[in-house]
Amino acid sequence: MRAIPTLKISISGVRGVIGESLTPALLTRFAQAFGTYVGSGTIVIGRDPRTSGEMVKQAVIAGLLSSGCRVIDIGMCPVPTIQLLVRHHHAHGGIAITASHNPAEWNALKFIGAEGLFLSSGEAREMLDIYHQGAYTKVAGAEMREVEEISGATDLHIQKILEVLGPLPQSAKSLRVVLDACNGAGSLVGPKLLEALGAEVIPINVTPNGLFPRPAEPLAENLGDLCTAVKEHGADIGFAQDMDADRLAIVSEQGIPIGEDYTLVLATLYVLGKQLGPVVANLSSTSVLQEVANRFNCPLFLTRIGEVNVTEEMQKENAVIGGEGNGGIIYPRINFARDSLTGMALILHLLAETGQTITDLVNSFPSFSLIKEKLVCPSHKISAVLRMLRHEYANYPLDLRDGVKVSLPNGWFLVRGSNTEPIIRVIAEAEREADARAIIHRVYAKVQECVN
Amino acid sequence: MKPLKIGITGVRGIVGETFTPEVAVEFSQSFGTYLDGGRILVCRDTRASGPMARAAVIAGLLAAGCEVIDLGVSPTPSLQLAVTWLKADGGIAITAGHNPSQWNALKFVRGDGLYLNPTQAEELLDIFHQGEFAKATWDQIKPALQHQDPIDHHIELLRSVFDVEAIKHRRLKVAVDCCNGACSRLIPLWLNEIGCEVLAINDDAGAPFPHAPEPKPETMAQLSAVVKAGRADIGFAHDADGERLGIVTQLGQPLSEELTLALATRIRLEQKAGTVVTNVSTTGAIEQIAALHGGTVVRTPVGQTYISEGMIEHNSVLGGEGSGGVAVPEIHSTHDSAAAVGLILEGLARSSKPVSKFVEDLPRLTMVKHNLPVEPNRLYSVLQNFRVGIEREQLTYDQTDGIRVVLPQGWIHVRASNTESMIRIIVEADETRSAQALLDWVRDRLNK
Numbered sequence: 056m057r058a059i060p061t062l063k064i065s066i067s068g069v070r071g072v073i074g075e076s077l078t079p080a081l082l083t084r085f086a087q088a089f090g091t092y093v094g095s096g097t098i099v100i101g102r103d104p105r106t107s108g109e110m111v112k113q114a115v116i117a118g119l120l121s122s123g124c125r126v127i128d129i130g131m132c133p134v135p136t137i138q139l140l141v142r143h144h145h146a147h148g149g150i151a152i153t154a155s156h157n158p159a160e161w162n163a164l165k166f167i168g169a170e171g172l173f174l175s176s177g178e179a180r181e182m183l184d185i186y187h188q189g190a191y192t193k194v195a196g197a198e199m200r201e202v203e204e205i206s207g208a209t210d211l212h213i214q215k216i217l218e219v220l221g222p223l224p225q226s227a228k229s230l231r232v233v234l235d236a237c238n239g240a241g242s243l244v245g246p247k248l249l250e251a252l253g254a255e256v257i258p259i260n261v262t263p264n265g266l267f268p269r270p271a272e273p274l275a276e277n278l279g280d281l282c283t284a285v286k287e288h289g290a291d292i293g294f295a296q297d298m299d300a301d302r303l304a305i306v307s308e309q310g311i312p313i314g315e316d317y318t319l320v321l322a323t324l325y326v327l328g329k330q331l332g333p334v335v336a337n338l339s340s341t342s343v344l345q346e347v348a349n350r351f352n353c354p355l356f357l358t359r360i361g362e363v364n365v366t367e368e369m370q371k372e373n374a375v376i377g378g379e380g381n382g383g384i385i386y387p388r389i390n391f392a393r394d395s396l397t398g399m400a401l402i403l404h405l406l407a408e409t410g411q412t413i414t415d416l417v418n419s420f421p422s423f424s425l426i427k428e429k430l431v432c433p434s435h436k437i438s439a440v441l442r443m444l445r446h447e448y449a450n451y452p453l454d455l456r457d458g459v460k461v462s463l464p465n466g467w468f469l470v471r472g473s474n475t476e477p478i479i480r481v482i483a484e485a486e487r488e489a490d491a492r493a494i495i496h497r498v499y500a501k502v503q504e505c506v507n
Numbered sequence: 508m509k510p511l512k513i514g515i516t517g518v519r520g521i522v523g524e525t526f527t528p529e530v531a532v533e534f535s536q537s538f539g540t541y542l543d544g545g546r547i548l549v550c551r552d553t554r555a556s557g558p559m560a561r562a563a564v565i566a567g568l569l570a571a572g573c574e575v576i577d578l579g580v581s582p583t584p585s586l587q588l589a590v591t592w593l594k595a596d597g598g599i600a601i602t603a604g605h606n607p608s609q610w611n612a613l614k615f616v617r618g619d620g621l622y623l624n625p626t627q628a629e630e631l632l633d634i635f636h637q638g639e640f641a642k643a644t645w646d647q648i649k650p651a652l653q654h655q656d657p658i659d660h661h662i663e664l665l666r667s668v669f670d671v672e673a674i675k676h677r678r679l680k681v682a683v684d685c686c687n688g689a690c691s692r693l694i695p696l697w698l699n700e701i702g703c704e705v706l707a708i709n710d711d712a713g714a715p716f717p718h719a720p721e722p723k724p725e726t727m728a729q730l731s732a733v734v735k736a737g738r739a740d741i742g743f744a745h746d747a748d749g750e751r752l753g754i755v756t757q758l759g760q761p762l763s764e765e766l767t768l769a770l771a772t773r774i775r776l777e778q779k780a781g782t783v784v785t786n787v788s789t790t791g792a793i794e795q796i797a798a799l800h801g802g803t804v805v806r807t808p809v810g811q812t813y814i815s816e817g818m819i820e821h822n823s824v825l826g827g828e829g830s831g832g833v834a835v836p837e838i839h840s841t842h843d844s845a846a847a848v849g850l851i852l853e854g855l856a857r858s859s860k861p862v863s864k865f866v867e868d869l870p871r872l873t874m875v876k877h878n879l880p881v882e883p884n885r886l887y888s889v890l891q892n893f894r895v896g897i898e899r900e901q902l903t904y905d906q907t908d909g910i911r912v913v914l915p916q917g918w919i920h921v922r923a924s925n926t927e928s929m930i931r932i933i934v935e936a937d938e939t940r941s942a943q944a945l946l947d948w949v950r951d952r953l954n955k
Binding site: 106120 | 569643646
């Protein structure tokens with residue numbers, strides 16, 4: 056097999072490995088292409104704490120200024136804060152400098168449009184066209200501006216959350232929360248928000264120095280320290296963020312990770328309890344979400360995977376809550392973005408207002424078993440895999456909007472190629488764990504056979 | 508014509524045309540590669556394209572694994588002094604010096620605070636052209652910038668070299684035009700430090716250039732008016748990055764930029780006899796002044812690096828060139844208008860004469876400078892033909908830099924500009940009419 060590439064240019068942006076393919080010249084050209092795409096408008100930029108962040112930021116600034124943009128630099132902050140600030144400043148776009156859950160040697164640019172939403176696939180293709188054609192807007196020196204550095208972007212974010220949700224209700228006992236920010240972009244703002252809400256905070260991994268104390272994805276297997284801390288401190292809940300603070304995972308008061316999927320489930324439970332309306336999620340989300348929607352008699356719409364697909368559908372359906380099964384909560388009254396800060400506020404309100412524990416809340420739903428696997432797959436083999444599955448499962452209901460999703464009598468599975476890495480993802484869910492395991496074993500084996 | 512000039516003075520071009528962020532990024536990454544990482548200082552002048560170029564330079568340096576210390580808007584000589592002060596391995600000054608505002612450039616400074624010499628510049632260019640740069644990995648790259656202000660250190664050094672008490676005692680009134688350039692941050696402060704009453708104009712580093720940033724009589728009208736209205740003892744005009752100096756006398760008379768070095772030479776040699784280093788196109792008055800005061804003159808090719816190296820080699824007491832650049836070796840062997848100001852004010856303070864009297868005593872020669880724009884592809888063939896013509900006339904010529912010919916009425920010097928696509932012609936004679944005749948003589952032969 057070929058070596059895994061160190062550069063990935065796609066509709067999700069450009070990502071690559073520092074010291075290899077992600078060079079400052081390439082980044083500058085991308086920023087010029089984006090500046091050209093937005094017509095030399097106002098651009099908000101921010102970054103996560105990766106060690107390469109400053110270099111990447113300067114390359115981006117050079118490209119944006121050169122194409123005549125006004126640049127507002129909000130410094131180190133969560134991606135959803137950048138998205139919020141794009142709206143707040145009525146900017147023409149934004150660039151988030153983060154490789155989200157990729158390891159420390161990676162970095163990336165993610166492009167944000169005028170409303171704070173990531174570029175849709177169509178918009179991203181137009182921008183990539185400009186990049187590849189290489190004819191960028193270049194303004195004369197006299198038309199170039201200074202960078203506007205703005206501090207307090209995250210304070211504005213906290214303020215917005217408090218405005219919409221308010222502090223936690225005064226009760227006999229304040230909630231005790233352990234926060235694991237993965238030394239990421241949420242390191243400084245997370246504890247501040249939790250205090251502002253009125254919770255008691257025990258922070259771990261809140262040194263934003265670009266060193267990863269654990270793998271960035273808030274998956275159960277990466278949350279050992281958090282689980283221990285929750286038990287040690289007798290906390291009511293543990294929160295885990297990823298590097299760019301868009302995703303949120305929860306550890307119960309017993310020190311057990313409840314699974315990323317339940318973040319959206321619990322947030323939806325809280326929001327629908329306050330306001331009925333449509334819910335939007337991607338088609339790899341847990342069936343528990345359907346149970347929640349049914350409980351409130353609200354419609355659930357499933358979309359292709361990717362934040363922008365969810366946010367666009369939410370706008371179309373006027374949804375009250377949405378998100379993704381990987382722990383991304385989108386609450387439009389605050390922000391049209393996957394926002395772990397908003398997610399924490401929603402979940403804590405749920406705990407405070409119901410007086411129930413996380414374990415109780417999770418147990419109030421029929422249990423489903425959701426299993427996620429992935430395997431390395433060269434991109435040119437993905438279509439053969441999908442073709443094989445379409446053929447093999449032709450007699451079952453198929454959803455072909457994003458990879459192949461098959462509804463089986465006792466569960467479902469989804470197989471799709473990743474947008475960001477040369478891997479193929481296999482996800483299966485069933486009410487009984489044994490069924491889920493059986494499905495994933497069977498499908499995984501078929502996919503592996505096809506790849507080899 | 509959209510020239511990008513890559514030469515010994517660095518890389519220079521018009522922003523929005525040839526001076527792109529990629530060029531700045533890749534040159535900086537080349538420089539970082541050349542210095543094998545290390546600590547690099549960055550400063551810029553006040554051009555509107557400065558923030559863009561600064562970001563590109565920092566990105567390139569960080570990517571090559573350098574530790575970057577940003578000096579913000581500062582004169583180039585302040586950066587050059589800070590290189591040794593901060594124990595840096597080099598520096599990049601983002602400034603197109605005296606070029607108009609639509610230009611920008613990178614100038615590369617090595618670990619001793621002087622510009623790269625031609626051999627070093629060629630090595631840097633080889634790395635740039637080859638395109639294989641050092642690339643720091645995530646655990647090598649420096650995660651943050653550092654910041655320093657070099658101005659106080661620069662002033663401290665100036666104070667230690669010049670006779671501050673004597674200057675304070677004279678209570679001079681000094682008019683100064685900083686062209687809204689990097690000197691806005693240095694010169695008024697320096698003058699205050701030495702007890703001058705300062706009449707500053709165009710000292711807003713956030714504003715655009717009010718006139719071309721080249722201190723010449725034609726850009727010194729405003730300064731001249733201020734000198735007269737304010738009854739100042741002298742007026743000083745600065746370029747964008749603190750290398751060149753122009754002078755207006757207490758009578759409001761703007762002096763030719765050639766006279767800055769002449770005046771400095773006279774003042775310096777009266778204090779201290781020795782060697783003065785200048786380039787082949789600077790006025791012959793320097794030799795005449797040196798002869799009067801028992802000094803000697805060494806001529807180098809045009810370019811700061813030659814003057815700096817000449818000064819060190821000959822252990823000189825002064826260096827400089829006819830563009831208004833003066834180097835005082837006790838400070839550093841590179842053009843520094845703040846040092847030139849110090850030297851001249853010290854000279855005035857120690858004498859009771861006004862500056863116009865100093866100027867009256869200088870030899871009176873007429874120099875005419877003329878620039879002939881030529882398409883980049885024709886530049887060297889035009890020069891070649893000129894040389895062949897001179898040879899055919901069996902005249903002897905000096906090839907230190909371009910072609911310099913001594914004729915009975917005076918001398919002529921013809922060379923390709925280091926910074927723009929043009930031929931620079933300089934002639935000098937005892938009087939205006941012969942100088943004009945010399946210029947015609949050159950132009951006839953260039954147009955053949």
